[in-house]
Amino acid sequence: MQPSLVLAFKPPISVIEESGDRVVIQVPRVKGNIPQYTFPIEPVSPGLLTALRVLAAEGATEEELSDRVLQMDGFPQLPAFYYYLQQFINLGMLCHTLLSEGLPLATRVPIYPSQKFDWKEVAIDQKYRLSRFAYCHQYEGNFVLESPLSHAKIILADWQGAALIAALAQPQTCQELCHKIPGIAPETIQQFLSLLLSTEMLSEVQGDGKIGEETNKAMVSWEFHDLLFHARSRKGRHNNPSGKTFRFLDQLEQPPMVKPEVSEDIIKLYKPDLQKLQEEDYSFTWVLEERQSIRTYSDKPITDKQLGEFLYRSARNKRIVDKDYGQCTHRPYANSGGRYELEIYVIVNTCEHLAAGIYHYCPQEHHLGRLTERNSLVDALLEEAYFATNQFSMPQVLLVFAARFQRLAWVYESAAYSLILKDVGSLQQTMYLVSTAMNLAPCAVGCGNSDLFAAAVGTDYYAETSVGEFILGSRLGN
Ligand SMILES: Cc1cc2nc3c(=O)[nH]c(=O)nc-3n(C[C@H](O)[C@H](O)[C@H](O)COP(=O)(O)O)c2cc1C
Numbered sequence: 001m002q003p004s005l006v007l008a009f010k011p012p013i014s015v016i017e018e019s020g021d022r023v024v025i026q027v028p029r030v031k032g033n034i035p036q037y038t039f040p041i042e043p044v045s046p047g048l049l050t051a052l053r054v055l056a057a058e059g060a061t062e063e064e065l066s067d068r069v070l071q072m073d074g075f076p077q078l079p080a081f082y083y084y085l086q087q088f089i090n091l092g093m094l095c096h097t098l099l100s101e102g103l104p105l106a107t108r109v110p111i112y113p114s115q116k117f118d119w120k121e122v123a124i125d126q127k128y129r130l131s132r133f134a135y136c137h138q139y140e141g142n143f144v145l146e147s148p149l150s151h152a153k154i155i156l157a158d159w160q161g162a163a164l165i166a167a168l169a170q171p172q173t174c175q176e177l178c179h180k181i182p183g184i185a186p187e188t189i190q191q192f193l194s195l196l197l198s199t200e201m202l203s204e205v206q207g208d209g210k211i212g213e214e215t216n217k218a219m220v221s222w223e224f225h226d227l228l229f230h231a232r233s234r235k236g237r238h239n240n241p242s243g244k245t246f247r248f249l250d251q252l253e254q255p256p257m258v259k260p261e262v263s264e265d266i267i268k269l270y271k272p273d274l275q276k277l278q279e280e281d282y283s284f285t286w287v288l289e290e291r292q293s294i295r296t297y298s299d300k301p302i303t304d305k306q307l308g309e310f311l312y313r314s315a316r317n318k319r320i321v322d323k324d325y326g327q328c329t330h331r332p333y334a335n336s337g338g339r340y341e342l343e344i345y346v347i348v349n350t351c352e353h354l355a356a357g358i359y360h361y362c363p364q365e366h367h368l369g370r371l372t373e374r375n376s377l378v379d380a381l382l383e384e385a386y387f388a389t390n391q392f393s394m395p396q397v398l399l400v401f402a403a404r405f406q407r408l409a410w411v412y413e414s415a416a417y418s419l420i421l422k423d424v425g426s427l428q429q430t431m432y433l434v435s436t437a438m439n440l441a442p443c444a445v446g447c448g449n450s451d452l453f454a455a456a457v458g459t460d461y462y463a464e465t466s467v468g469e470f471i472l473g474s475r476l477g478n
Pocket residue numbers: 291292293294295388389390428443444445446447
C-alpha cells in the first residue's frame with residue numbers, strides 16, 4: 001500500500017508559467033558540472049497546472065493531487081498527471097514527507113537525479129535494523145540521516161524521528177518501536193520504517209540475526225569512512241558540486257604557491273648537473289625494472305649531497321606558471337591542477353653533514369630550513385616509520401609529506417582530499433624512480449601519525465598536516 005506521503009518539489013525547483021498552456025519546471029544549476037535542467041510541459045491542463053503549483057508550494061499527497069486533476073480536468077487527464085509525477089520521481093525532483101499528527105516527521109530528499117523511488121512496505125512482525133553505513137549529522141540547520149548506500153537523504157524534523165533512528169541501532173519490529181517511542185501512531189511507525197527501507201537506510205534482519213550488508217561479500221570489507229569517502233569524492237551518488245568550483249574565490253585568500261620560510265636557519269642543498277645526468281644516467285627501462293622497496297641500509301649513512309640531488313630531481317620547482325586564478329608550478333612529479341599542496345619535511349636520523357632533527361624543504365630555493373633538533377617527537381616519528389616497515393632498520397631519513405589542504409580545497413570541491421592522496425602516490429612513485437637511479441634504498445610508508453607530525457612541527461592540524469611518508473637510506477654495498 002502506498003502511504004499518504006506529502007509530495008513537493010525539491011527546493012529550489014520552481015514552476016515558470018510561460019503562457020496559458022505552457023509551463024517550464026526549472027531545476028537550478030548546481031555549481032560545478034551538473035547542468036541546469038528544464039522540464040517543459042505543453043499543453044498543460046488547468047488541473048495539472050494546479051497540481052504543479054501545489055508541488056512547488058506546500059505540497060500534497062498523491063491522492064489529493066489526483067483528486068484535483070480529476071475534478072478540474074476529468075478522468076481522461078489522469079494518465080498524463082501520473083506520467084509526469086513518475087517522471088519527476090525518476091529525475092529526483094520530488095521530496096516525500098511523512099506526517100505524524102499533521103506535522104512533518106521525516107522528509108526523503110533525493111540527492112542524485114535519475115533514480116527511481118521504489119516503495120518497499122515493511123512487514124508488521126518482521127525485525128529491521130539500521131545500516132552501519134547510515135549516519136546523522138547537522139546540515140544547514142536540519143538533522144539529516146544519510147548513507148553512502150543511498151541516493152537520497154532523510155531530514156528528521158524533530159526528536160521523535162531521532163529517537164526512532166536511535167532505537168533502530170538494535171533489531172526492532174514496528175510493535176516494539178511503538179512501545180519504546182510512545183506518542184506515534186503504529187501506522188506512522190510502519191510508514192517511517194518503510195520510508196527508511198525504501199531509502200536503503202534499513203534492512204530486514206535475517207534468521208541468523210544479520211542484515212544483507214553483513215552477508216554480502218562485496219560489502220563486508222568496506223569500512224564506514226572508506227565507503228562514505230568513496231561515494232562522496234567520486235561523482236554519481238550525490239549531486240554536490242564537484243571539480244574546479246573555486247568556492248572560496250571571494251571568501252578566503254588562497255595559500256601562496258610557495259610556503260613562506262619556516263626557519264631562518266637555512267641549509268643550501270647540492271644541485272646536480274642535469275646535462276651530465278642526461279648523458280650518464282641509467283636508462284629509463286633499467287630504472288623501472290630495478291625499482292623496488294628496500295628497507296635495510298649500509299652502515300654508512302646517506303649524505304647531504306645525495307639528499308640534495310634526490311630532492312632536486314624529485315620535488316623542486318622547475319618553473320612557475322601564472323594561471324588566471326593564481327600561481328601554479330611545474331615539478332618533476334604530476335600534481336592535481338598544478339597546485340602542489342604537498343610540503344616535504346625531512347626527518348633526519350643519520351645523514352652525513354646534516355644533524356638529526358626536522359627540516360622543511362623549500363622547492364623554490366632548493367634549500368632546507370632547520371625546524372628542530374632531535375627530540376622525543378623526532379624519535380617517535382622515526383619509530384613509527386620503523387614499525388610500519390617491519391622493523392628492518394631504523395630509517396636514515398624519513399620524508400613526511402604534509403598537505404596545505406586549503407591550497408587544493410580553494411580550487412576543488414568534493415574531491416579535494418582524494419586528489420591530495422593521489423598526489424602523494426605521484427610523488428612517491430617519482431621518489432622511487434629517482435632513488436633507484438641514484439642507487440639509494442627507498443620505501444613508501446602507508447600509514448603515518450598526523451597528530452604526532454603536527455605536534456612535532458607545530459602546524460595547525462586542519463591547515464597542514466601529514467598525508468604520506470617515504471623513507472630513504474644508503475643502499476647495502478655502497
Ligand atoms: C602507498 C604505498 C604504501 C606503502 N606502505 C608501506 C609500508 O607502510 N611499509 C612497508 O614496508 N612498505 C610499504 N610500501 C611498499 C610496498 O610494500 C611495496 O611497494 C610492495 O610490496 C611491492 O614491492 P616493491 O616496491 O619492492 O616492488 C608501500 C607502497 C606504497 C605504494
